[in-house]
Amino acid sequence: MPYSRPTLAELVNRVRSGVISRLAQDEVLRRADAEVYARVMAGVTHGLYGFIDWLSRQVIYDTAEGEILERWASIWGVTRKPAAAATGTVTLTGLTGAVVPAGSPLQALDGVQYLTVAEVTFTTTSAVVSVAASVPAAASNRATGQTLTLVNPVPGVQPAGVASALVGGSDEETDDALRTRLIDRIQTPPHGGSSADYRAWALEVPGVTRAWCYPLELGPGTVTVRFMRDDDSGSAIPDAGEVAAVQTYINNLRPVTAQVTVVAPVAAPLNFTIAVSPNTAAVKAAVTAELADLIRREAEPGGTLLLSHIRAAISAAAGENNYVMTVPSADVASPVGTITTLGTITWV
Structure with a gap:
């Protein structure tokens, strides 16, 4: 039988009853010593129950978290993947002979900063400078053509540059992802x-x-x-x-x-035509999120996405009452090397 952790109110009542019974009193005023003792002791005990509850989840690796999960994983040689910095190039305009020092910071419009990897000397009026994000994170990835601006002025160089695609950035691996890899390694x-x-x-x-x-x-x-x-x-x-x-x-x-x-797999966008009820923005967003989650969980190169699973995902969307889907109308099979991705959803 599973153990039921007592609530704070239950602990207060237990301690209060014990104090009153030992003082031979039938009732206690709200600010009497017995009532204060009951609340203080119950609060401390409730905190201890919370710690023991947390600790009980750490002794098994499928519920452990943080540093303890990392320690469990290290026993099997699995380590948490660190965050990675996006890298790429920026094209700057300037005078011939101008020098951009290594480590010069550039900043995107949203405040994310990048550092030049090596010193570059202009041999013409433009130069391509290699950069890497100063803080490793997925947010450092950029599409081609975005503007990066030199934080500190460089003599003979225009402050604004045009970036190539900045890629390779990723966040530190989450507990859930590390736990999944650890269990895969064990099994x-x-x-x-x-x-x-x-x-x-x-x-x-x-x-x-x-x-x-x-x-x-x-x-x-x-x-x-x-x-x-x-x-x-x-x-x-x-x-x-x-x-x-x-x-x-x-x-x-x-x-x-x-x-x-x-x-790399070749993307095969899967388009949908759906009439959903109620036809609200919130329900449409919920359906889109469920379909995206399904595709991430079940799509694989050369695999098949089952129509019944697609329908189940739409039905699981929060707020959805009814729907009619005309596209797709059958299981979606991907040729060798291609993978199903979320395409365009046409709402009718």
């Missing part, structure tokens, strides 16, 4: 290059949220690995640099005889 221990090993290796790279392994896809002795970066601010499909990072990481771990190819 599927390494086997010297099994499919589960390649998936686990890809997931160890910062920013990678999903990964799949396809043995023999390119012939005998070959292994193909595909992965996604769902928490990136832009596209979840990895770019060439992110693919290269995973390739390099796996190359250092794979069996020497395996020919491993890491590639």
Whole structure:
């Protein structure tokens, strides 16, 4: 039978009853010593119950959190993925001979700052400067064409520059994600290059949220690995640099005889046509969120997204009373190498 933790009010009543019974009193005034004792002792006891309740969740790794979860994970050689800084280039305009020192800060319109990686000297009226985010985070990713401005004036250089795509930034791995990888490691221990090993290796790279392994896809002795970066601010499909990072990481771990190819899945946007009731912005947002969550959980390269699961996701949306979906009208199968992503929802 599960233990039921007493509430603060129940503890107050218990202590009050005990004090009154020992003082041989039938009732106590609100500010009498007995009432004060009861509330103070109950408050302390309630805090101890809370600590013990928290501690009981730390002794098992599937409910542990924070530093204790990291300690559990370290026993199996699983470490929390650190935050990563976005990198890319910025094109600046200036006078020939002008010098941009290494470590010069540039700032985006939302306040996120980047630092120049190396000193650059203008040989023409423009120069391409490599930059990296000063604070590692997913928020440091940028789409092509955004403006970065030099925080400190540099002689002979215009303050505003145009950035290329700044990519590779990711937040520190959450407890939930670390816990999932730890349980996967326990339930599927390494086997010297099994499919589960390649998936686990890809997931160890910062920013990678999903990964799949396809043995023999390119012939005998070959292994193909595909992965996604769902928490990136832009596209979840990895770019060439992110693919290269995973390739390099796996190359250092794979069996020497395996020919491993890491590639990005090809996005196959899935469009929907839905009439929902009630037809409100809140319900539409809830349906969109449920569909996005379903696709993230169940879509995989070369896999099939079941129509029944799509319908169940819409029905699970908060506030939804009824709906009619005309597109899609059947299970959605993805060709080899492509993955279903959320497309456009047409509301009718």
